[in-house]
Amino acid sequence: QVVDSNQRQFDRVADRARTMIDNVHGSRVAVWGLAFKAGTDDTRSSPALEVVRRLLSAGITVVGYDPKGSFAADGFTQVDEAQAAAINADLLIVLTEWPDFSAIDPSAIASSMRVPQVFDTRSVLDLDQWQTAGFTCETIGRVTSHPDPSSTSGL
16 A cells, blocks of 8 residues: 555656646656655665656656766756756756755756746745746645736735
8 A cells, every 4th residue: 555655646746747847748857856865875766766757758858966866767867966957947846855955046047947947845945035036836735836026915
């Protein structure tokens, strides 16, 4: 039952990511975090890689970054810097809770992406900062869009 539950969670994350991009085929998704958990290079049984595999099987190009872990697959490119993964991406997904990610300037990332949107599956990022930088943000259980500057409601 636990294995089935985990598989359904991987499917939910990948399905949600697919709904965030307009055209699945030809889309580029940046992934931050490949290791099983922060602080290790261990990718064995990594939930992040399960999500990456599902995105690849849907025909999405995936570019990933992890401070220590590595992965190889057709359609997947691993880069040496977090910002490099986001270049021309339609979506950024945070899949491992590396504290380094919370220190990254979202404005620099927004300017390099095709579509500034982030799906933080580990609640690592300060979503207020990312919204201020122009991102549409999603987390597990919460959707937050970039506030409309003409809005006076403050929401």
